[in-house]
Amino acid sequence: MKKVTIKDVALKTGLSVSSISRVFNNYGDISAETIKKVTLAAKELGYTPNSAAKQLSSKKKKIIALILNEINVTRGVAMPLEILGGVVDNLDKTDYEFVFYATNSKKQNQKSLRQFCNERDITGLIIQGLRISDPYYQELETFDLPTVAIDLDIKNEKVGTVSTDNTKAAFEMTQLLDKAGYKNILFLNGTKTATVAQAREAGYREAVDNAQVYYANFSENEACKWAIEYAKMNDFNKIDAIFAASDLMAIGVIKAFRILDLEKNIAVAGFDDITLASYVTPSLTTVRQDMGKISEYAVKDLICQIEKDEIKHRFVPYQIIERESARLTTDKVKTKFEA
Amino acid sequence: MKKVTIKDVALKTGLSVSSISRVFNNYGDISAETIKKVTLAAKELGYTPNSAAKQLSSKKKKIIALILNEINVTRGVAMPLEILGGVVDNLDKTDYEFVFYATNSKKQNQKSLRQFCNERDITGLIIQGLRISDPYYQELETFDLPTVAIDLDIKNEKVGTVSTDNTKAAFEMTQLLDKAGYKNILFLNGTKTATVAQAREAGYREAVDNAQVYYANFSENEACKWAIEYAKMNDFNKIDAIFAASDLMAIGVIKAFRILDLEKNIAVAGFDDITLASYVTPSLTTVRQDMGKISEYAVKDLICQIEKDEIKHRFVPYQIIERESARLTTDKVKTKFEA
DNA sequence: CTGAAAGCGCTTACAG
DNA sequence: CTGAAAGCGCTTACAG
Structure with missing residues (x-):
């Protein structure tokens, strides 16, 4: 199967490449008829805009990266997976592209955050799992790309944070x-x-x-x-x-x-x-x-930071759960406590 | 911070863009001196090749995608995370780029595998978590890009498989x-x-x-x-x-x-x-x-498929583990369910 | 060993 | 409402 490009759609419809691009980006200023023609032709050819070309040519890029540190250290702790799933789900509702990057201390020494973002044209990033001793942690203190850090306390006004209190x-x-x-x-x-x-x-x-x-x-x-x-x-x-x-x-x-x-x-x-x-x-x-809420706010706050330049430091509600290993009330009546 | 491109390095070194590109791609045919000059200048400027531009211009692309289906359905099952971590680790040792994509039945209906691969210039893919009823499962039966499916039994000679027997x-x-x-x-x-x-x-x-x-x-x-x-x-x-x-x-x-x-x-x-x-x-x-081995072979076999066109159907060793819930030998004197 | 130039697949002012 | 053309940041034959 050969790669089908915007040119093929132009050829097939007899329109210019610019017009095809316009309908794919919902530019408004196009006749209903061409929209129909283009949509149909694209479907028949199985055309999908190439994201690398799009990235390269577009001024306003929209790519959010999730960076998870030391993803596979502890068997039994699925927190990174919950964050990953949560971020993906919430990003799916937006028109931002998603890029995932797993790092560790070794990789951090080889490639800086800035390099990674430059390489991939990252618009903003969500980062989790960093320890204070990590190179990226230090880099974040002077970082200037929109960023939301999960479970981190960065002394940088430009970096948003989300965590449990x-x-x-x-x-x-x-x-x-x-x-x-x-x-x-x-x-x-x-x-x-x-x-x-x-x-x-x-x-x-x-x-x-x-x-x-x-x-x-x-x-x-x-x-x-x-x-x-x-x-x-x-x-x-x-x-x-x-x-x-x-x-x-x-x-x-x-x-x-x-x-x-x-x-x-x-x-x-x-x-x-x-x-x-x-x-x-x-x-x-x-x-x-509440990892679901944490991921949700990480995405929300990051987009807010990208689009409105508002930086948030957010605490997400937690819940204290009483089970068998420790009683939490004197009177042995089991109660749940909420915060 | 402005984006630093290959041009900036060319300017700073007084060399041509082509030469910069050559040293970054280890083309051999370059003087030791220019290599040194370029490396230094790149470091000073903080230059990193832009991967979108690279993808677009390069003939031989090397991008492997990991596609995980229904990543966040069951709390407590970290298998997708183990695969993710394993694939990343094994891919890090190669010169392939890694792309992660989380899907679900809804997304599968919106975008075909082929479309996804076209959009992202995917060279080969590893896929896991598909059910027989999934659109992607059917698509795999006539798929022609190098693919290794984990835990799947695809009736397509062109798709490799890795799983426990x-x-x-x-x-x-x-x-x-x-x-x-x-x-x-x-x-x-x-x-x-x-x-x-x-x-x-x-x-x-x-x-x-x-x-x-x-x-x-x-x-x-x-x-x-x-x-x-x-x-x-x-x-x-x-x-x-x-x-x-x-x-x-x-x-x-x-x-x-x-x-x-x-x-x-x-x-x-x-x-x-x-x-x-x-x-x-x-x-x-x-x-x-053994999810570690499964991920390892998924990567190995996929690369083998990409580079040598050899398709493998591999079973990875498993282990039967006897614990308290069921005895597995008659002779061992071990009462059921003892602590 | 190095440079000039075409081209990858898009987007986006600029005209009309 | 539509097209021609420049440009995004690279790679890669082609010359020399």
């Missing part, structure tokens, strides 16, 4: 645990270089007097090991609850507690509400992030 | 259940329109004398409902084991069994080994698909 959510969860009677709450954080980790820790610290914070790299395995090590050096009986900065780490802690036979004594809460959270035993009390 | 795996699992003493095995399938469902059912049927097959649309919920309904009309005591065509359905059945208080009586096996499989209680006996 991690600090508030963590604060609230800590308070609820406290109110439920868990007085001595330990916080198991991920890494110091993740924006969300810092925000969650801040919320926890606000809510307690004597903060106890440890790190387990957002890893189930490391969380499990941490708990076992901790048990050797300290008395877990002094701890009433462990609030982990991610569900995966919460699951790791529960696994350790099963080994240590501490399961019934200490409450555990997580963060994210990944799919696993509701399937494990005990099911996880956690903070649910 | 679903029939053999299902056959083997059924046999292992039988050998372990589960004589009366029921098969709970997904949909009749999924290639993998047909293959798995075939394997099951080969292994049993009196096939009993039901469908639950690959849905956890429907599987749960099915089991409850089945219990009303039939005697579950006659069934020794249920082999579900997906882990999610297996989990649904187990949920129903918990409600029906049948948990200890009937073994359950799944297929896929999704993350949940090892976390639920009882953990799931299942067939593990």
Whole structure:
């Protein structure tokens, strides 16, 4: 099958290339008859405008890139997929083209954000999964293309942000645990270089007097090991609850507690509400992030930024979900809390 | 920041545009000195070749598209993400460009595969998630661009395929259940329109004398409902084991069994080994698909098809994993469902 | 080893 | 309402 171009349609209809282009771009100033003729001919020939040519010749490009960092690190965490699906769905409703780009620290060192955008004629971008230590994170601080960063706290007025209010959510969860009677709450954080980790820790610290914070790299395995090590050096009986900065780490802690036979004594809460959270035993009390809304606003805010130059910093509602691993009310009556 | 083009590099170096192009494409026939000059100037200017222009002007294009169908239907199933990550990683090692495209039945009706490939100058494509009822499935039967289909059985000599040997795996699992003493095995399938469902059912049927097959649309919920309904009309005591065509359905059945208080009586096996499989209680006996290898071969075979015109139909090794939900040997003393 | 020029498939002022 | 022509940023024969 040979490639069919705008010329073929022009030839077939006896019109000029310009006219064909005009009907395909809905330029208004065309007779109904030519529209019909062109549409028909294009259909018969199976013509589709070539996007590379379009990009190259057009002044006003409309291409939005979604950049996801470290997409395949953790089995069981489908968050990148939810964002991908959400962004695609929301972009489908607009006339922007979609470009996906998966990166990692190695690729970041080889090609800068600016280079990528230049190479692909990117109009604006949505970016997620960056850690503070990533080259792209630094680059974003002086970046000047419309950008919305998910779960990131960029000190650049030109970069919009969308995320859960991690600090508030963590604060609230800590308070609820406290109110439920868990007085001595330990916080198991991920890494110091993740924006969300810092925000969650801040919320926890606000809510307690004597903060106890440890790190387990957002890893189930490391969380499990941490708990076992901790048990050797300290008395877990002094701890009433462990609030982990991610569900995966919460699951790791529960696994350790099963080994240590501490399961019934200490409450555990997580963060994210990944799919696993509701399937494990005990099911996880956690903070649910609304990835659907996050993707939706990422797209909306980015387009708003591109078209109206308005930059937004948005928090998307979260939900605190009480399950078996930690009680959130004194009176054992299960209630859902919304924010 | 203004866009820097090949012209700027030419100007800065005093060379012609052609020469710049040559060093960027490693054309050999260039003096070491110009290479150095160009490389330096490009770096200083922050030049990156524009890929749209490159595509448009170049004869030999190298763009591989990954098309994923219905990416965001089932929460908890990260398979599309694993494929995406795998394909990206493997493509990164080559000099092919990567294009991602998420589709669904609605979009398939709006834009044909051929149109998409024409629009984007696609050299070859990897496609996954299609059901037999999908427009693209039909289109693939007469498609003539290099293509590798994952988990699909296309009756087109020009389309390569990569998948688990679903029939053999299902056959083997059924046999292992039988050998372990589960004589009366029921098969709970997904949909009749999924290639993998047909293959798995075939394997099951080969292994049993009196096939009993039901469908639950690959849905956890429907599987749960099915089991409850089945219990009303039939005697579950006659069934020794249920082999579900997906882990999610297996989990649904187990949920129903918990409600029906049948948990200890009937073994359950799944297929896929999704993350949940090892976390639920009882953990799931299942067939593990090697998505890493599947993605790897999809890329390899596609490139082989593009460059050497060799079409492959490949089965990737699977692994049968025994966990708590079903015993797979008679001798091993292991009670069902022990923690 | 290097340059001038045509061309890839479109869009978009500019005329008419 | 329509066409001729320049141009987007590259690549690639063709000369030299």
